[in-house]
Amino acid sequence: MTREEVNVQKITGYxxxxxxxxxxxxxxxxxxKGMPLAGGTALHxxxxxxxxxxxxxxxxxxxxxxxxxGFFAIGAATPLSDIQRYRGPxxxxxxxxxxxxxxxxxxxxxxGGNICRVFPWADLPVVLxxxxxxxxxxxxxxxxxxxxxxxxxxxQPARRFAGGDLLTAVKIPVLKAGHGFGSVKAxxxxxxxxxxxxAALLELKDERIRAVRAAAxxxxxxPRRLPSVEAALLGKEAVPEVFRAxxxxxxxxVKWCRQEGMSAGYIHDLAEVSLVDAFERAAEFARGRKD
Ligand SMILES: Cc1cc2nc3c(=O)[nH]c(=O)nc-3n(C[C@H](O)[C@H](O)[C@H](O)COP(=O)(O)OP(=O)(O)OC[C@H]3O[C@@H](n4cnc5c(N)ncnc54)[C@H](O)[C@@H]3O)c2cc1C
Numbered sequence: 001m002t003r004e005e006v007n008v009q010k011i012t013g014y015x016x017x018x019x020x021x022x023x024x025x026x027x028x029x030x031x032x033k034g035m036p037l038a039g040g041t042a043l044h045x046x047x048x049x050x051x052x053x054x055x056x057x058x059x060x061x062x063x064x065x066x067x068x069x070g071f072f073a074i075g076a077a078t079p080l081s082d083i084q085r086y087r088g089p090x091x092x093x094x095x096x097x098x099x100x101x102x103x104x105x106x107x108x109x110x111x112g113g114n115i116c117r118v119f120p121w122a123d124l125p126v127v128l129x130x131x132x133x134x135x136x137x138x139x140x141x142x143x144x145x146x147x148x149x150x151x152x153x154x155x156q157p158a159r160r161f162a163g164g165d166l167l168t169a170v171k172i173p174v175l176k177a178g179h180g181f182g183s184v185k186a187x188x189x190x191x192x193x194x195x196x197x198x199a200a201l202l203e204l205k206d207e208r209i210r211a212v213r214a215a216a217x218x219x220x221x222x223p224r225r226l227p228s229v230e231a232a233l234l235g236k237e238a239v240p241e242v243f244r245a246x247x248x249x250x251x252x253x254v255k256w257c258r259q260e261g262m263s264a265g266y267i268h269d270l271a272e273v274s275l276v277d278a279f280e281r282a283a284e285f286a287r288g289r290k291d
Contacts, residue, residue: 010043013053020138020166023055027164030055036166038077039108042117062112062168071134071171076112083111090175092183092285096127096199099185112167117158118223121193125153125223127183128170129215130199136169144168153223175285178210179203182281184274185218188260194218195259196271202238202282209233209242214275219267220254228252229275238283240276247275 017023027034033052043051062077065086072088084097084106100106100114100123114124115135128135128149135152136144137160152160161167175181183199196219203211212233217223232246256267 010051015055038110038113041109074170076167080106092181126197126217127199134171139165180282180286182278184278198274200278200282204286219256226253243276243279247272
């Protein structure tokens with residue numbers, strides 16, 4: 001999909017701002033009649049009515065991936081295909097990106113667009129919740145506001161941006177030795193929406209789980225952490241029986257919904273199996289055996 005092929009019927013005006021400040025000023029002036037535009041792929045899913053003026057943020061130097069201290073900083077307008085191709089020390093983001101839709105969509109769809117308006121099938125919010133990412137928000141101040149993933153995804157992030165603020169970057173902690181990450185997206189065909197997406201971050205010390213973050217999305221109304229699952233892992237040995245017992249707790253945290261003709265019970269079972277798989281991948285990663 002190219003910039004010219006997005007659903008232009010919905011767009012009544014198009015602005016290329018020269019700076020973040022200009023972008024925010026224009027958005028504030030337009031109010032509900034304006035919206036930031038990154039890859040434009042979400043227009044496909046928005047109601048079929050005029051959107052007003054779009055403010056294109058793809059020429060503001062927001063497409064990059066670099067290591068900054070203990071973090072990887074990913075610019076908000078970085079396409080998913082760049083994240084998929086990037087390799088850095090103990091980098092884990094490529095795994096989920098290569099599972100999102102098709103090459104064509106990944107070439108234009110950006111990390112910011114995926115997380116600033118969360119659709120039920122969005123995969124990145126699940127991963128960023130588990131990774132304890134920080135979202136950098138330009139609100140007109142000298143320094144961007146740093147919003148932890150737990151706060152950012154506490155409700156629909158689009159509300160946060162309704163007043164003209166903009167996401168500038170996502171910061172992901174570089175995984176230290178002993179930390180491991182695993183994500184699983186279960187879908188029917190390679191480019192299909194997820195039936196269930198889960199992700200886990202484990203810190204192992206002498207084969208015991210010292211810290212854990214687990215999250216799920218797609219088969220539930222909104223992506224979220226799984227506190228009962230995390231509690232069932234904390235302090236335990238990183239072995240399959242423990243992973244299975246913890247995954248069985250997921251039903252205490254969320255009510256799985258039926259998906260694509262499959263019953264809620266089936267999705268529940270699929271989520272449990274996917275969680276065990278994610279824990280095993282995270283433990284392997286933490287032990288230094290990454291695929
Ligand atoms: C056929 C198809 C299949 C897909 N399948 C999947 C899938 O399986 N899993 C998945 O995770 N995704 C999937 N996607 C992608 C997803 O649904 C969104 O379309 C995409 O992530 C949006 O990214 P974008 O860069 O195109 O954002 P845009 O469409 O440009 O914007 C999306 C929203 O975010 C806002 N926005 C964008 N950038 C910023 C910013 N920096 N600051 C503030 N607000 C901003 C916009 O105003 C808009 O409301 C699919 C898309 C398509 C078209």
